[in-house]
Amino acid sequence: MNAHVRVLIADDQPLVRRGLALMLAPEPGFEVVAEAGDGAEAVRLAHEHRPDVVIMDIRMPVLDGIAATARLTAELPACRVLxxxxxxxxxxxxxxxxxxAYGFLPKDISPEELVAALRVVREGEAILAPRLLTRLIATHVTAPERPVPPSPSGTDGLTGREREVWRLIAGGLDNTEIADRLAVSPSTVKNHITGLFAKLRVRDRAQAVIAAYETGLVTARQAP
Structure with a gap:
């Protein structure tokens, strides 16, 4: 059985909010608990209704989606943002x-993709549209004028296996694929990831991927 998912929709366009709510209405296990027209209202309603996931528009008045996401991350860490x-x-x-945010998707995704993304985010995993991940990688690799930032705290303390798991995560492999590649159990991979994230001081796979490209661990031309 899929877990019940309580959703808050934040978008400054009423038509978009209503459309998203209608998309989720027939889906078993989903409940839209509130709708917000700006980032500040989204934060207030999230405190009131404690949703599992907030669908957050980026461009909104009063408080934009990025600022609202930062507040929710700090104030309601159990509330995940898509x-x-x-x-x-x-x-x-x-x-x-x-x-x-646990994920970033374009608004032209299908209802099926939205439902799947909400379930992934609800479980604490990161999701990013493939076309956006490709552009994100290219941006970090092909911007020579941008100075390379210092390595995240804890990078030097990584074990060889943790560094290899990090490289495979950046290559887009999930836990099962990493386990197959390294000939270990999925639970062993999960333990390596827990230690890796703690040392890098990142919260999820998306942040780990960004750190991997920023530190030069991998580049867009490398295969996982």
Whole structure:
């Protein structure tokens, strides 16, 4: 049985909010608990209704989606954010993920993709549209004028196996695929990931992927 998912929809366009709510209405296990027209209202309603996932538009008045996501991450860490935007520009993707969003998808996704993404985010996993991940990678690799930032705290303390797991995560492999590649059990992979995230001080796979490209662990030309 799929877990019950309580959803808050935040978008400044009433038609978009209503459309998203109607998309989720027939789905078993989903409940839209509130709708917000700006980021500040989204934060307030999240405190009131304690949703599992907030569908967060990026461009909103009063408080934009990235700022609202940062507040929710700090104030309600159990409430996960799935960012949606018509404008899939790289800075929006990076900003949302760094603010604490568990995923970033364009608004032209299908109802089936939205439902699947909400379930993934509800379980604490990250999700990013393939076309956005490709552009994100390219941006970090092909921007020579941008100085390489210092390595995240804890990088030097990684074991060889943790570093290999990190590289495979950045290559898009899930836990089962990593286990197959390394000839270990999925539970062993999960333990490595727990230690890796703690040392990197990242919360999820999306932030780990960004850190991998920023530190030069992998590049877009490398195969996992």
């Amino acid at each position: 960012a949606l935007s018509t404008f899939d520009m790289d800075e929006h993707v990076i900003g949302a993920l760094r603010a604490g």
